[in-house]
Amino acid sequence: MTKYVIEPAPPASLPIRGSNKRFPVRRVYCVGRNYAAHTIEMGGDPDREVPFFFQKNPDNLVTGGADFPYPDKSNDVHHEIEMIVALHKGGANIPLETALDHVWGYGVGLDMTRRDLQGQCKEKRHPWEIGKAFDHSVPASDLVPASEIGHPANGAIWLKVNGEMRQQGDLNHMIWKVPEMIAYLSGLFTLAPGDLILSGTPSGVGPVKRGDELEGHVDGVGDLHCKVV
Numbered sequence: 001m002t003k004y005v006i007e008p009a010p011p012a013s014l015p016i017r018g019s020n021k022r023f024p025v026r027r028v029y030c031v032g033r034n035y036a037a038h039t040i041e042m043g044g045d046p047d048r049e050v051p052f053f054f055q056k057n058p059d060n061l062v063t064g065g066a067d068f069p070y071p072d073k074s075n076d077v078h079h080e081i082e083m084i085v086a087l088h089k090g091g092a093n094i095p096l097e098t099a100l101d102h103v104w105g106y107g108v109g110l111d112m113t114r115r116d117l118q119g120q121c122k123e124k125r126h127p128w129e130i131g132k133a134f135d136h137s138v139p140a141s142d143l144v145p146a147s148e149i150g151h152p153a154n155g156a157i158w159l160k161v162n163g164e165m166r167q168q169g170d171l172n173h174m175i176w177k178v179p180e181m182i183a184y185l186s187g188l189f190t191l192a193p194g195d196l197i198l199s200g201t202p203s204g205v206g207p208v209k210r211g212d213e214l215e216g217h218v219d220g221v222g223d224l225h226c227k228v229v
């Protein structure tokens with residue numbers, strides 16, 4: 001048995017709806033600017049830019065409806081509601097035609113963003129981690145298996161803050177559909193079981209404050225509740 005000089009951290013994981021088993025998480029990939037209306041609100045041009053990827057950390061996940069602690073070093077933390085894609089098979093250069101076979105299931109997640117720090121990073125051409133990959137930056141719902149719900153390609157995705165609709169879109173507005181993001185991403189990184197992909201956010205992103213109740217939804221997938229504290 002391998003001996004470690006310090007106690008290794010247990011793997012990050014997500015609960016599974018209706019099960020006492022959990023989904024172990026290896027990596028968290030995120031797609032940027034994957035809905036045209038959001039690309040436009042961020043100052044981009046969806047006809048000239050392709051979506052792109054960045055990563056968050058598995059231990060940034062917040063599960064089981066736990067609170068989201070407002071992070072330090074920011075006065076402009078934004079919500080981004082996204083569908084989570086969870087992979088149970090990996091590979092490199094996965095063909096488009098078989099990409100969905102790699103998906104175990106789906107969930108609802110928030111790509112919480114320190115927008116002010118992200119803005120500084122963009123300006124200085126620095127990497128995005130301080131704006132994106134901070135502690136607790138990925139509140140997530142329980143996952144549901146594709147064997148139960150299939151592979152949702154259309155349906156509403158929305159986020160309410162204190163009961164008021166803030167973000168609204170449809171999964172079929174994604175620029176890169178789920179098979180395309182798996183195929184493309186697997187050309188850049190060897191994907192593996194346990195990888196998550198946050199598939200991008202529709203328009204309407206905006207700031208949160210302590211005390212806000214966030215309620216996210218993806219048709220056919222589920223709901224996410226999270227309080228900012």
Ligand code: MN
Pocket residue numbers: 030031032080082111200201
């Ligand atoms: Mn995002």
